[in-house]
Amino acid sequence: MRNNYFAPDDDDEHRLPLDPPGTRGESQSDSFFTDHLEHQMLFGPMKKLTDELFNAGPLKDPGEGLRRLETIQKLNSMLEAATSVIMADSVELVAQAFAEEDVAKPYLESDQERRERLSANYYAVDRASDQVITSNFVAEAAIALRMTTQKARARMFTAKGLRHACPQTLQALAAGQITTSAARAIVKNSQDLSTEQIELMEHQLLPIAATSSDDTVSQRARRFHDRSNPEAATARHEKAADSRKVTSWNRPDGMASLNLTAPAINVRSIMNTLDYEVSQHKDPQDTRTKAQLMSDILCDALINGWPTTNGTPLKPRVVVTIPALQMLANPKCSMADLEGYGPIPMGLAMQLAKDAPSIIPMLTDPFSGAVMDVGRKRYKAPRVLKEFLRARDQHCCYPGCRRTADTSEVDHVDGWETGGHTDRENTELLCKQHQMFKHALGWRVTNRPDGSKCWRTPHGLNSLVIPGSVENVELFEHIHNRCPERKVASPADLRRILAKPHLGDGDFNFRIHKPVADSAGQDPAPS
Template identity: 55%
Template sequence: MSNPNYSEDYDDEHRLPLSPPGTRKESRPRSIFSQYLSHQIFYGPVMKRAEDLFNAGPVQSASDALERLRTIQQLHGSLDAMTSTLLADTVEQIGVGFVDNLAELRASNPDDVREAERSAEFYRVDPSSDQTINANFVAEAAVALRETPQMVGKRMFYAKGLRHVCNDTLIALAAGEITVKAAHYIVKFSQDLAPEQIEIMEHLLLPLAKTASDDTVYQKARRQHDRMNPESAQERRNKSEAARKVTHWFDDASGMGTIQLTHRSDVIKSIMSTLRWTVGQDNDPKDERTLEQQMADVYADALINGWPGSDGSPLKPRLSITIPALEMLANPNKALADLEGVGPIPVGLALELAKDAPSFQRVLTDPWTGAVIDVERRKYTPTQGMKDLLRHRDVHCCFPGCRRPADVSEMDHIDDWAHGGETDRDNMHLLCKQHQMFKHALGWKIHARPDGTRSWLTPHGLHVIITPESVDVVENLDHINDHCPQRPEPPLIPQVQLNADTLRVLSYPEQPESNLNSA
């Protein structure tokens, strides 16, 4: 039995039987009565359950606590139904009203509209297309929900599925009768089915989902989907095989990461058999590694250095590691370094990675906030120096919610060069190509603030403040009064002895011992 937590996702709204944008009647109630009814369905249960929890008073017993947990679970379902409705309805209404809104903007801000249209032509994007409207709104919703655009994009898939395809499931979710996962599984396995087949699936699964576990709903929904799916098993396999990929993520504060290979089952089995056979050839009694550790090491060595007897890979990665020298000297046991594109790693691991580094680059950071404020320049071209500074200061794309690394982002003027913007560190930041298009063609605005942060304004008026990734301490940043950071009093500054080791790290000339003692 497969675990739904580890199932591979190929969810796509185009696989749902959605009517064309602009014709989805659920998102545009026709009468005051229907609007009122919709409001009661989605907001009424939330209000009632929140009031019940608030008025219940202190917990009296274990059974009382369990009943409240059940109420909270139902409240989660009602909130998810409300969120799905808001997402699906709003993006539909934006698409329907796009032409009228554009006409209003053209009348009030003709210059801005003309510039945005020129930018849209440059980026070869159609702002009126359903795909662009959806992506733009997902980015705005990500700001409101404080999630990544990828997570909100997934939410949007389920929102449209619930609102426009599985409406009975949405009503049951709003009432708190089924869980969020159960509702999402029904939408997930409605892909590639006809509306009448989805109606049968809801009829069979919703009574079960009101009492069964999420895993049971997952298995029943998947089985029902396979029975009704018009595609042959071979066609489904071919489609799945076309989605083979390698993914990775860094989710461990101890400097660990994960690579996941999605491929045919026979290929995966062959790889695992090869790893086990290779590990089985090692009969060293002094090797204390576990089987899992040995297999992981063989897998990594094979990809980086090649199998035994081969020349290995000609490609050597470029790793950028920031090691806080003063912090390391002050307390090496607690110091954390930063691996570009990953995040904090123990300083011991950083030193181990850096011991064979062919070159080093000094980075000057603010000792109070940790922000990168200058980068050593050993090249004549200032553009490279600026690029080095932004790579260490911003770390990744500075668009809200985007973490595309510096290597795939580009330098961008906050105030456009054509409008007098300077090419300096205050007016430059990193943006990936996609979000350059958002900024120049889709109505996103950005303002550089005196405290070093950036203020973004979404097309529909939502503000969000972005702090450079290299900043560790935001205590002294003044977002409200828009002032420069105020330095703390001297006693709050970590004391680091100015000894010979500190001077060597900072590349200061050596000084007599008497001068060091006086310092």
């Protein structure tokens, strides 16, 4: 059964003709001589081109500049080939280690190993499966490459395809004869093809890829795939329909974009409906463009209901943080924070605050913007601690993860069963997937004196995470570990400060909540 924590992407390595993990000969060591020869063939040309660029001296001629750009393009291709080999071989080494490892007997386990085994059972995770090994290693590679997990997963797909399914493409890439985009297009369109079909595609496309544009190679690879794929067009459409989804991403200046992937007939029906509604809008005083009207109508329909209805029964839950000290000091230049997005204009935040059913004051550090203190000691986090973590962390605290506070849970840094407390210093927000990484797959997290957290991967890489609410990191000495603990206010001090706000020791962040309605469609009473 597929684990729900590992959602498949559009590209799936299981659609490539790969041998089982732990048996892939390309990543196996034949002998010291052959391994050394392959290493020289992979990195020797790269070193030669780098030396040529270094010894060429300062640029004086535009024609020479273009030739150097060609050399750099070759270097980029060689680097991508080396990256693919290293990624594919590294994850294969992990698979080999699991394949060769004897089954551990419970009485030989350490306490930490026992906890990880029990956690793996709790999360229904087979730590020796190819799916879990790849996902866990991809997460480590994302930290090493300073990229998102999604991008690292895409590179791993390409890496395995080049190393184990498309060897001729890998050789051409390592020689700098083709571009990275061309190599990715060939691997992508190798899905669902046999080894013989892939060899034929490489034979036809690699000579073209050496001189043609990436777009040409991509179109030819797709046409070859469609002609060679034995599935009927109807079957392919039914499979593609499983990938329907809605995604979003942030844009500058308080904007964001929404992307719908659905059957073409549904998308065209939506666009035709919007076109019709715009055509019925006859107000001569309205200066909005057609594009603006279409956007406004769609937003109105999804949030408040179509114009002819009474609206949807559910109301959105929006959380906005307003720094009161900045607002009072310079209201025109200060910015508020919209949870899951980031800074928004203060005027928009105040407009939301006007109709907010609840406002929660929280004491914050006026220099860094980090929330300073709330907390109680018991296993289940109380509501006030959860609100504190929403304000401080804002999203999952795993390196690079941006899953919102609503989709994350309170997690103990040091486990409750090993003596950890339920307080602000020993709790963080983690999504379900990265809870599993921490508790079952060998990841470690350590609190630092300055409030940051250090994540350590199963193979020894370190990554530092600063709470999402922190804006100024000037005093964060997380590298040298020299920043002392801040003095924690006593409960009496906090009650006095919260009862009568002042601007001497800190700032107040007012948390504005617009909660989801109950089943009857009525908003709950303000808390």
